[in-house]
Amino acid sequence: MRQAELLIIGGGPAGLCAAISAAKSGAKVLIIERNKYLGGQLVKQTHMFFGSEKQYASTRGIDITEILLNELDKYKENVEILADTTVVGMYEDGIITALYKEDDFFKISAKAVVVATGAFEKSLAFPNNDLPGIYGAGAVQTLMNVHGVKPGNKVLMVGAGNIGLIVSYQLMQAGVEVVAILDAASKIGGYLVHASKIRRMGVPILTSYTVKEAIGKDFIEKAVICQVDDKFQPIEGTEKEFDVDVMCISVGLTPLNELLAMRGCQMKYVPQLSGFVPLRNENYETTIENIFAAGDTTGVEEASAAMVEGYLAGLCAAAKIGYKTDDFDERKNDFVKQLDALRSGPVGKHILSGIEQIVV
Amino acid sequence: MFEKTGIPSKEMVMGKFPSIERINKGPVAVIECYKEIPCNPCETACKFDAINIGEDINTIPAVTSDNCTGCAICLTKCPGLAIMIVDGSKSETTVLIKIPYEFLPLPKVGDTVMGLDREGRHITDVKIVGVLNPKSFDRTPIVTVEAGRKYLYDLRNIKVEAK
Incomplete structure (x- = not known):
């Protein structure tokens, strides 16, 4: 001993x-x-x-x-x-x-x-959340900043807390496109200086949105999101689709x-x-x-x-x-x-x- | 709306700018820190007593424009990249704006690049008149752009197309 x-x-x-x-x-x-x-x-x-x-x-x-x-x-x-x-x-x-x-x-x-x-990192439940290309945001940050590996080319970031905002910024620094950042909460959870910094690069931050499903055969090809009400219930007819090859989960x-x-x-x-x-x-x-x-x-x-x-x-x-x-x-x-x-x-x-x- | 989108309102932005008379006298810091967070390196960095936060590090920084020399040291120290320097003393038709820019490729002096507003919209083209990236800036380069005067309150970012 x-x-x-x-x-x-x-x-x-x-x-x-x-x-x-x-x-x-x-x-x-x-x-x-x-x-x-x-x-x-x-x-x-x-x-x-x-x-x-x-x-x-x-x-x-x-x-x-x-x-x-x-x-x-x-x-x-x-x-x-x-x-x-x-x-x-x-x-x-x-x-x-x-x-x-x-x-x-x-x-x-x-x-x-x-x-x-x-x-x-916490996870998020939605259909096909096990498709390759769906990562924890922390994992993506490790891949990029420790190992020098780009996770993909077009990313949807789920979660507007500090980690989601910071990793989005760092993805853009690595030359990766971030199509949007969404969060089920009605307000941005992270520091607003981080949010403004990403917003002024043209990335929309969609509050009161959640992931409806991921679509793809061997890897993620599309993400479907929808608006939620104040009880976090999906609102029908509010779906938006994004062609992405990466989804980052940053829900705390x-x-x-x-x-x-x-x-x-x-x-x-x-x-x-x-x-x-x-x-x-x-x-x-x-x-x-x-x-x-x-x-x-x-x-x-x-x-x-x-x-x-x-x-x-x-x-x-x-x-x-x-x-x-x-x-x-x-x-x-x-x-x-x-x-x-x-x-x-x-x-x-x-x-x-x-x-x-x-x-x- | 700001807390939903990350886009400050025109009133919020205007509240952070000093008077146009002050801007026309020479370079001065504009600190777009709208929400209390525990952070005070801008105050620590300022050698001219132009930024005050005080005992409680959550307090929003207050700029004393008369003390500010526009030296831009605070720009590279702000972890939120929330500071810019505006200078209306050089020309009657244009303003100089210094912003932190942590992306590659860095623009070069003489380049014309896209000027973006706080939503990332391309509002005008701007000329690069300075690029500083010394070791002391610790990988937060400062880019000086020359923009038309009417974009003073809207221009907040640039986009450099990779060649």
Whole structure:
């Protein structure tokens, strides 16, 4: 069995920041990351971040990974990284199981754990939604921005949240035509600056529309959409057709919470946080002692918030296992203030109304 | 409608422009940030105290046009690409408009390209009079276009046809 002081599950924005914070406090950190590389979703985010200077605003996500890895490197004597490794179980007796590549199975025991597993894309039910050419928007972003592969030539984007809007823009940057962006909601969900930026390139944004069906034999050739009423019911006779070879589904994310649930952490369904999330205290410790959680797995938000949550959870987890530094209060207050600032606007109010339900 | 379409109304747009007298004096920033989001890099980037957001980073930026030099640093720092610089001091018949443009091919000085409005409609042709893409702009090039004066409040984008 492998021993770890502080195990961090997930090397995305929240996990990396948790690792930096904890390693800076002096804790020995083990990061386990499922992918071959660290950075999580940052590695495909070619757009500039919102927020303020402390959350790397105006810096592109792809460059934030580099900044975080350089920061982590300052404490390298305290950091061990296991990439290409998936944590597959967290058991009641504290044993954690992991799989390196495909067949190297091993067990870990840790004094404390920060679960920073992120979120996954939701799907949408409609006839023929399994035709090739119908992707999650995140998958398309990975294909384009990580692997340099164009997904097709004409895209219909389903979902006008930030991911749908951003991926549409990046598709156009890659020379792909976006025929329209639709959303069942009556208002655009993403930041309106993103929406305006795409609209002024001539792409229509169709609110109160949903997908009726996809048509095609071996792959998608046509998409049929229709208007919905205020109860999200299709309105007959409002159909529109688009000849497309790609449809991107971007209807939101939901927290990737299986490990926390398996471990026995108390979970609660909170719509404002986009799914089942763990109950936690203000230090991001769940209802099971020494199991912390941070980032999208505690509620879907922008990556800026995930990073600050990671810093805070890493700081508190390290303190809990004996690495409470003299400047603990100062650092903690700084992170709390940053989160308050990020959440003080209209979008943040919605998130806060969810967080109120899970902080115990 | 804005929240349904992403197209700001004429009134919303006009509310962001300084007076024509100010525009005729020289370059000045127009920040088309209409909705509160947690973001303040424009304020951080401005060295002339011309952009104010304050303690609450969700506040919509306020431009003090008298302090603005039109330096355009904020253009490249705005994650929403919501800022442009307008300058009516060079000619009585045309205006210069600086916009961020993150697409390839980049236009070249002297090119004539399509000028688009906030809905992406081709409203006029514009002449490219400047293209800046230094490392400090971090892959957000700034293109300066010269457009007829009557398009001052409508022109917001360009389209460059690949050759």
